[in-house]
Amino acid sequence: MLMVPDVEAEDFASYYGRAVVKPPPWGHEVAAYLFLGGVAGGSGLIALGAQLTGRDALRRNARLGGLASVALGGAALVKDLGRPERFYNMLRTIKLTSPMSIGSWVLTAYSAGIGVAAVAEVDRLGSRGSSRGLLPLGPLRPVLQAVEPWAGWEAAAFSPPLAAYTAVLLSDTANPTWNAMHRDLPFVFVSSATLAAAGLAMVTTPTRETAPVRALAVIGVVGDVVAMRLTEARMDPVAAEPLHQGHPGQLMRWAERLAVGGGLGALLLGSNRAGAILTGLALLGASAATRVGVFEAGIASAKDPRYTVLPQRRRLEARRAAGVTDDSITTAG
Template sequence: MPMVPEVEFTSYYGHPVVKPAPWGDEVAAYLLLGGVAGGSGLLAAGAQLTGRQALRRNARLSGLAAAGVGAVALVADLGRPDRFYNMLRTFKVTSPMSMGSWILSGYSGFLGVASVAEVDRLLAQRLPLGVLRKVLYAVEGPSGLAAAVFSAPLAVYTAVLLSDTATPTWNAMHRDLPFVFAGSASLAASGLAMLTTPVGEAGPARTLATVGVVADVTAMHYMESRMDPVAAEPLHIGRAGTLLRWSERLAVAGGIGAMLGGRSRIASAASGLALLAASACTRFGVFHAGIESAKDPRYTIEPQKRRLEKRRAQGVTDDSITTGW
């Protein structure tokens, strides 16, 4: 019989074990805009290859605008623009922030060239380009396809950025969050394209929306099933829980509208708005769930204890997890 009863450790005077990330809603907005930009770049490339000029133009301009506003939101959170520039001084494959800075820069550069050509056509070639106009139109196509190479990494690298932290809920998502963000990016980009593009050319966007809904909802549920139940709890409570419940509802509604209302401009726009809102709810919901999980010691300690017990039950007694060394 033990002389001293078991002590249930929480944390030192109830303080958080993990310091919450000092990020505001600017970062959550950047998560969303990165998905919009990444998905739009892929849509634009598909439209370019299939001759859908309106969809190509709208997706290119939407993608560049999202990347630009997202960069502004990121710099606003960093506090000084030179902090972003400094991240481009090195190329470190083990740093999600370093890789993300290069991905964003490459995407914006290539898509910017293609978008300038689109703007020049919209203005009936009134931009003061001179002899550069022929060069611009010659490199427009390759630039649009090069931007698509950066599109998928741009859409999902922020998932790696979040799950690479010690924040309990984000870290518990590390295996599956990129798939959730890929589905979310599909919803955002297809929804925006359905809002801005006539129904005659928005067929690929509707197809992407349908696939995106299935991917987003399935990946989210699968991810939760593989998480520690305590680490997943912040996804269902408070502000994050409300946002994620609405995300699924809006995604399903938007997906049904995309499948059934393809011939109606109003139905297409309404479905697109629902899909865009669903993506926003997913990204903001995941963001706030992680922030809240770092504030309560329980979300750090209980999953750690379960992992320790599981390893001991498997007979592992000599590693750093079980010995503390």
């Protein structure tokens, strides 16, 4: 007599109807942090490129956009944690095997660099060619001006990890859909961060300085679409189902449409101010839809035992077919 229902049946359920994998208790604050972290990470690299090529408006807007994104994202993260001191507690140690621990330090290091660079930009807003600045810094102004370029480099150094570590954080779990994406999700998140940061720069910066950003946006669109398609192709078909169903499926479809539309806009309309704004908004929307869609798909997959058990059964059968019988998972039955 079977102790549990046949896992191949359409109406399969786990013991007492409970989920096999407990869904993470994360709300919309975490989804917002995923998106804003991508915006901040991409903005740090764009700011450094503008710093090196003398694009003052692009540098300023990218730095301010990066600071605003990381501040809002940090606030969303702290709200999800419940108490601010919990974030401080994560900084009391460094655990190299924990994406959450490493991510907390990456977020803090990026915030320090982009914060110093953004303060220098704000102070410069009131100078108008004089030695006086907008902020009452006094003798600290020469110090700020001296460390500003290095702060830009420091923020850029931590930008790629900031854009990608949340993908590792999600996929390094037992969540069926997220775990099935573990090999490729960082590439998806880096591409979506590129779209978001390029989109923000196109919205906020005059077109005379955004030619490199438009090229970056096109590259990001290609990377985003290709990475997402390859990710789904390498996933177990059952684990990929939540990416195509319900609200997550709608978000993922719109993410691809907005990304393609934004890429075409960057190519054809990017030199026009109104066109650049519309294109930038499309790219921002594509990035947000991708990250929120992946987030919600993972939550949905953890609630249905089918997405946990059927991929496990497929992996077990594949091991047996390959003749593997001496590990802790496969038996010789």
